[in-house]
Amino acid sequence: MIGVVQFPGSCDERDAVAACERVGEARLLWHEESDLSGLDAIVVPGGFSYGDYLRAGAIARFSPAMEAVARFAADGGPVLGICNGFQVLCEAGLLPGALLPNEGLRFVFRQVELVAEDFGGPFGAEIPAGSTLSIPVKHMSGRWFAPDEDVDRLESSGQIAFRYAEGHNPNGSVRDVAGVTNEAGNVLGLMPHPEHAVDPLTGSEDGLALFRALAKQPAAA
Amino acid sequence: MTLAEAATQTTRERALELGLTDSEYDRIVELMAREPNPVELAMFSLLWSEHCAYKHSKKLLRRLPTEGERVVMGPGENAGAVDIGNGYSVAFKVESHNHPSAVEPFQGAATGIGGILRDVFAIGARPIAVLDSLRFGEPTSERSRYLFEGAVAGIGHYGNSIGVPNVGGEVYFEPPYEHNCLVNAMCVGLAETKRMIRAAAAGEGNVIVLIGASTGRDGIGGASVLASAELEAGDDSKRPTVQIGDPFEESKLLEVCLELLERELLVSLQDLGAAGLTSSAGEMASAGGVGIDIDVGRVPLREPDLEPFEVMVSESQERMLAVVEPGRVDEVIALCRRWQTNADAIGEVTGGGHLRVLRDGEEVGDVPITALVDECPLYDLEPAEPDGWIYDNENTLGDREDPSEILLALLASPNIASKRWAFEQYDSVVGSRTVRRPETSDAAVLSIPESGRAIAIAIDGNGRRVACDPHTGAIEAVLECAQNLACVGAEPLGLTNCLNFGNPEKPGVAWQLDSAVNGLAEACIALGVPVVGGNVSLYNETEHGPIYPTPVVGMVGELPDPAVAPGAAWGEGDEMALIGPFAPSLAGSELAKLRGELDAGLPATEIEAVAAALRFVREVVREGGVSGAHDVSDGGLAAALAEMAIAAGTGAEIDLDPLIELRGCSGETALFGEGPGGILLAVPSAGGEALAGRARDAGVDAVAIGSASSGRLEVSAAEREVSVALADAGRAWGSLGAALEGD
Numbered sequence: 001m002i003g004v005v006q007f008p009g010s011c012d013e014r015d016a017v018a019a020c021e022r023v024g025e026a027r028l029l030w031h032e033e034s035d036l037s038g039l040d041a042i043v044v045p046g047g048f049s050y051g052d053y054l055r056a057g058a059i060a061r062f063s064p065a066m067e068a069v070a071r072f073a074a075d076g077g078p079v080l081g082i083c084n085g086f087q088v089l090c091e092a093g094l095l096p097g098a099l100l101p102n103e104g105l106r107f108v109f110r111q112v113e114l115v116a117e118d119f120g121g122p123f124g125a126e127i128p129a130g131s132t133l134s135i136p137v138k139h140m141s142g143r144w145f146a147p148d149e150d151v152d153r154l155e156s157s158g159q160i161a162f163r164y165a166e167g168h169n170p171n172g173s174v175r176d177v178a179g180v181t182n183e184a185g186n187v188l189g190l191m192p193h194p195e196h197a198v199d200p201l202t203g204s205e206d207g208l209a210l211f212r213a214l215a216k217q218p219a220a221a
Numbered sequence: 222m223t224l225a226e227a228a229t230q231t232t233r234e235r236a237l238e239l240g241l242t243d244s245e246y247d248r249i250v251e252l253m254a255r256e257p258n259p260v261e262l263a264m265f266s267l268l269w270s271e272h273c274a275y276k277h278s279k280k281l282l283r284r285l286p287t288e289g290e291r292v293v294m295g296p297g298e299n300a301g302a303v304d305i306g307n308g309y310s311v312a313f314k315v316e317s318h319n320h321p322s323a324v325e326p327f328q329g330a331a332t333g334i335g336g337i338l339r340d341v342f343a344i345g346a347r348p349i350a351v352l353d354s355l356r357f358g359e360p361t362s363e364r365s366r367y368l369f370e371g372a373v374a375g376i377g378h379y380g381n382s383i384g385v386p387n388v389g390g391e392v393y394f395e396p397p398y399e400h401n402c403l404v405n406a407m408c409v410g411l412a413e414t415k416r417m418i419r420a421a422a423a424g425e426g427n428v429i430v431l432i433g434a435s436t437g438r439d440g441i442g443g444a445s446v447l448a449s450a451e452l453e454a455g456d457d458s459k460r461p462t463v464q465i466g467d468p469f470e471e472s473k474l475l476e477v478c479l480e481l482l483e484r485e486l487l488v489s490l491q492d493l494g495a496a497g498l499t500s501s502a503g504e505m506a507s508a509g510g511v512g513i514d515i516d517v518g519r520v521p522l523r524e525p526d527l528e529p530f531e532v533m534v535s536e537s538q539e540r541m542l543a544v545v546e547p548g549r550v551d552e553v554i555a556l557c558r559r560w561q562t563n564a565d566a567i568g569e570v571t572g573g574g575h576l577r578v579l580r581d582g583e584e585v586g587d588v589p590i591t592a593l594v595d596e597c598p599l600y601d602l603e604p605a606e607p608d609g610w611i612y613d614n615e616n617t618l619g620d621r622e623d624p625s626e627i628l629l630a631l632l633a634s635p636n637i638a639s640k641r642w643a644f645e646q647y648d649s650v651v652g653s654r655t656v657r658r659p660e661t662s663d664a665a666v667l668s669i670p671e672s673g674r675a676i677a678i679a680i681d682g683n684g685r686r687v688a689c690d691p692h693t694g695a696i697e698a699v700l701e702c703a704q705n706l707a708c709v710g711a712e713p714l715g716l717t718n719c720l721n722f723g724n725p726e727k728p729g730v731a732w733q734l735d736s737a738v739n740g741l742a743e744a745c746i747a748l749g750v751p752v753v754g755g756n757v758s759l760y761n762e763t764e765h766g767p768i769y770p771t772p773v774v775g776m777v778g779e780l781p782d783p784a785v786a787p788g789a790a791w792g793e794g795d796e797m798a799l800i801g802p803f804a805p806s807l808a809g810s811e812l813a814k815l816r817g818e819l820d821a822g823l824p825a826t827e828i829e830a831v832a833a834a835l836r837f838v839r840e841v842v843r844e845g846g847v848s849g850a851h852d853v854s855d856g857g858l859a860a861a862l863a864e865m866a867i868a869a870g871t872g873a874e875i876d877l878d879p880l881i882e883l884r885g886c887s888g889e890t891a892l893f894g895e896g897p898g899g900i901l902l903a904v905p906s907a908g909g910e911a912l913a914g915r916a917r918d919a920g921v922d923a924v925a926i927g928s929a930s931s932g933r934l935e936v937s938a939a940e941r942e943v944s945v946a947l948a949d950a951g952r953a954w955g956s957l958g959a960a961l962e963g964d
Binding site: 009018047051109140198202 | 374377378381382383384467468469470472473476560561644645646647648649650651652653654655656668783784
């Protein structure tokens with residue numbers, strides 16, 4: 001069972017549940033819940049948690065659900081953060097780097113191409129290095145940033161998961177980074193929305209592999 | 222104004238200042254059998270404003286057809302709704318937020334989205350799509366660019382934050398909108414029909430619960446001094462009458478209202494829009510034939526010293542009013558607390574037929590509901606057709622005669638150029654229903670797994686053509702929407718409209734309004750499409766004159782299978798046929814505008830012939846054999862062909878002589894002439910003649926005109942010939958962003 005966190009102000013939580021349900025079972029996890037028993041994987045979905053008025057993801061990280069997700073991740077549980085979820089995971093210190101306002105200072109919606117890097121963990125196992133995925137982005141603060149030496153280190157430790165294909169970087173992120181993992185590889189965050197790429201009728205199904213990775217997790221003890 | 226200041230004026234003087242006329246004030250005194258106190262006067266001035274009372278349009282609107290077998294809710298509710306089968310309905314409405322956007326574009330447009338969303342979830346439907354229809358002055362004007370950029374950012378900010386996709390829309394740039402932009406927004410929602418709820422209050426003793434944001438001083442007098450009067454120089458001072466939007470609050474409010482309805486905890490629900498509590502309570506009581514007491518002392522406030530009249534007319538956003546049985550109030554409040562949303566019992570339903578305002582239990586106002594809601598005088602228009610073309614003309618094309626150059630100029634014209642710059646700022650996919658995204662097909666297509674089908678949505682209204690001929694132009698606005706729907710195989714189910722006009726007290730504007738409503742009615746009756754709701758925005762006028770008369774039409778249709786809905790691009794090797802009674806004319810066209818040759822009059826339209834063509838197009842599209850479909854609109858056939866070529870990345874060789882022969886027009890008119898009833902269909906190789914033949918057998922005009930190949934668009938039309946490289950066409954069509962950024 002995959003848990004999809006729902007904050008006040010979440011937008012894509014139902015879409016994330018629907019994406020999970022294409023490959024497994026899922027339910028919403030209210031932001032005030034801190035009991036994750038029975039959940040095998042977690043999605044922190046997109047949206048504008050608590051309005052994102054202070055800074056994207058800055059408030060959501062303090063919710064009871066996110067405190068539980070941090071413990072779940074530390075125990076090796078797989079966690080996927082999408083867009084606002086990625087911002088929340090960075091704010092919570094579960095993922096490296098920070099997400100700054102887009103270079104153009106405007107919200108951008110666009111179908112972009114991503115190139116998968118050689119990365120480990122449950123997500124990397126589903127996506128061959130070098131494969132190209134067509135997935136939409138939609139965000140205001142999606143410019144991933146980390147100091148040069150940190151990016152070097154993340155590159156050598158295989159924590160860069162996705163980059164925007166050449167000419168597809170919509171926000172000016174450092175070295176075209178679109179998604180990163182934690183050191184253990186069980187936490188992945190990305191700005192593009194794989195839950196909006198699970199059906200050719202509405203775009204593409206290139207995002208499905210990430211949800212397959214979540215559904216393949218062994219049932220929690 | 223404070224009560225003390227008010228006391229230094231006579232009540233009549235104050236009434237005139239608030240926008241009422243002498244005779245309206247006399248009528249209020251007669252209905253009340255006494256002079257109103259300041260609280261009561263404030264309430265009357267808002268509800269008797271044009272914006273709330275429709276006093277110059279109500280009689281006209283009675284001409285529109287509102288009934289149909291699929292209609293679930295019609296005009297008078299927060300939004301209209303039509304049945305889409307399997308126990309589901311779609312609700313929709315379009316509304317304007319013009320004057321607020323002219324004064325403060327970001328918040329004006331943002332709260333326009335907020336307001337139309339609330340209209341839809343007030344009847345228990347979850348919003349699943351937003352579309353917008355925008356009008357500004359030419360982007361060469363710095364002020365127009367500022368308004369356009371602000372409005373787009375505001376629309377994006379609000380809609381994106383709530384998680385409702387913005388799936389389509391249209392933008393026109395014309396000088397008459399320079400001083401009075403238009404921001405119309407349409408929302409479409411989906412509901413289980415049995416869960417839908419009306420706004421009528423009922424049940425004496427039931428509790429009035431105010432849900433959502435606290436009440437502040439924003440938007441005081443928005444509906445009267447801002448929305449129901451002409452804009453004037455110095456209107457920046459009216460900025461405090463513009464409301465401030467908080468999409469996070471609205472997002473919680475939306476979820477909480479839908480959950481309250483799901484649990485059947487509400488008797489009725491109404492949003493707070495123009496004129497705030499006064500209008501919501503008044504309309505709920507009027508619809509239910511009951512009275513309502515409101516205690517302003519129990520309304521949560523943003524600042525402590527609001528006067529009772531301010532609480533009653535504040536247009537603070539993100540608020541809803543619910544009628545709840547006394548035994549369920551605790552449960553309602555608890556659910557709202559879970560969503561971190563205010564909910565307060567502020568009054569009750571009474572049997573008296575009065576709207577009473579109390580402050581901490583003491584009466585400060587008492588108005589008969591019927592006087593407030595139903596007794597506002599309605600005015601007859603005094604239409605008089607103006608003598609010829611009343612707007613300016615300017616030649617911006619120079620003396621260019623070469624058709625290829627003209628085509629590139631048309632493609633770069635802001636009205637025709639790609640609006641990617643705008644729609645890239647909108648989330649168009651949240652909700653996982655969007656099958657056709659903006660500019661990929663003529664109508665937005667959303668899958669509805671709940672009904673096993675799909676819906677298509679279009680919004681349109683070319684004000685310039687309505688200015689040329691209000692009657693025919695309004696017919697064309699309806700036909701344009703129906704054509705857009707037909708291109709994706711959808712049949713219209715219902716229509717909503719927003720009538721944006723100038724000052725109706727002026728005979729020329731009255732004539733535009735009167736003629737346009739007749740045109741709308743005629744087209745809706747002929748197509749069998751009921752009008753299920755809408756909005757009227759008058760006084761869109763400044764000292765520079767009225768806007769183009771702009772009836773914006775939003776249409777929702779149904780199609781069986783979204784997987785076969787074609788896009789607006791053809792495929793390599795496809796053959797193209799032009800279907801329908803399209804008879805091109807340069808009157809009112811984009812080319813006539815660029816040449817400064819606009820004049821009164823448009824060729825009359827044969828609605829029945831267009832309807833027959835649309836039936837045919839729907840039929841062949843639904844069979845699944847059509848690879849691309851696009852209707853002929855702004856810029857004529859040449860622009861429509863170029864748009865398909867650019868979208869496809871493949872050029873074409875086209876011969877328009879068969880059309881010229883059929884219509885007896887010139888080559889230039891065939892290339893750039895406009896008019897309703899033309900649909901371009903692309904079908905796989907060698908199918909063009911057969912498709913045209915099949916159409917003719919069905920009694921629909923059709924000509925095969927060529928095939929797709931190569932990297933150039935070559936169109937021959939008698940004495941004229943267009944030959945442009947696809948890359949050049951694409952560059953011209955994609956130039957709006959650069960024009961806006963000023964590089």
